[in-house]
Amino acid sequence: xxxxxxxxxxxxxxxxxxxxxxxxxxxxxxxxxxxxxxxxxxxxxxxxxxxxxxxxxxxxxxxxxxxxxxxxxxxxxxxxxxxxxxxxxxxxxxxxxxxxxxxxxxxxxxxxxxxxxxxxxxxxxxxxxxxxxxxxxxxxxxxxxxxxxxxxxxxxxxxx
Numbered sequence: 001x002x003x004x005x006x007x008x009x010x011x012x013x014x015x016x017x018x019x020x021x022x023x024x025x026x027x028x029x030x031x032x033x034x035x036x037x038x039x040x041x042x043x044x045x046x047x048x049x050x051x052x053x054x055x056x057x058x059x060x061x062x063x064x065x066x067x068x069x070x071x072x073x074x075x076x077x078x079x080x081x082x083x084x085x086x087x088x089x090x091x092x093x094x095x096x097x098x099x100x101x102x103x104x105x106x107x108x109x110x111x112x113x114x115x116x117x118x119x120x121x122x123x124x125x126x127x128x129x130x131x132x133x134x135x136x137x138x139x140x141x142x143x144x145x146x147x148x149x150x151x152x153x154x155x156x157x158x159x160x
Contacts (some may be wrong), residue, residue, distance in 0.1 A: 006083070006085070006112065011079075011094070012098050012101075014079045014082060015030075015076070015079055015091075015098050016098065016102060018075045018076055018078065018079050018095075019072070019075060019095065019099060019102070024075070026071065026075055026099075027099035027100075027102050027103050028099070028103075029068070029069070029071060029072045030072050030095045030099040031096045031099050031100060032069065032072075032096075033055075033072045033073060033095065034050070034092055034093050034096020036055065036066055036069060036129060037050045037053065037054075037055055037089070037092050037093065038050045038093070039128065039129050039130065039146075040054075040060070040124040040128040040129065041145075041146050042124070042128065042145050042146070043145065043147050044145065047122070047124055050089050050092065050093050051114045051115060052114075052115065052116060052117035052122050052123075053087065053088035053089040053092060053114070053116045053117065054120060054122055054123040054124065055073070055092075056088065056120075057117070057119065057120025057123045058120055059120075059125065059126050060123045060126065063127075063129065064126075065126075065129040065131070066129075073088075073092070076091055076092070076095055079091060086112070087115050087116045088116050089115060090112050090114045093110070093114065094110060097110045128142065128145075129142070130142040130143065132157065139153055139157070140153065143156070
């Protein structure tokens with residue numbers, strides 16, 4: 001099934017209005033939402049990750065590592081209502097990418113096509129997100145599960 005046509009510039013404008021206004025500048029936390037959605041991925045069994053938008057369900061929604069992320073998820077709610085054809089999974093990932101651009105960085109490559117799970121049955125267990133306080137071996141274990149090397153770990157940790 002093909003994706004409906006989306007005017008990416010209009011969607012980008014809607015996301016910008018949701019994240020940047022007189023009350024907030026939520027670009028950094030939008031990046032964090034995108035990263036935490038993706039950061040549960042395990043390439044060994046192809047579970048977790050952005051597809052499914054499972055951060056809406058237990059146990060992922062109450063993972064201590066995801067504390068405060070509901071703020072951006074709530075901010076994007078009106079955008080989702082205007083664009084029901086865009087999955088929450090795509091919206092979170094897209095918001096993270098455009099947040100980088102809004103802050104002066106390059107727009108990362110982005111492709112729509114993620115879907116939303118209907119329930120939490122595919123929700124990954126808590127503990128898949130990195131905890132820098134646990135040291136380098138822990139970071140290598142967590143990021144290695146996703147296929148990253150030390151250079152990528154440093155880049156992603158710095159962006160976080």
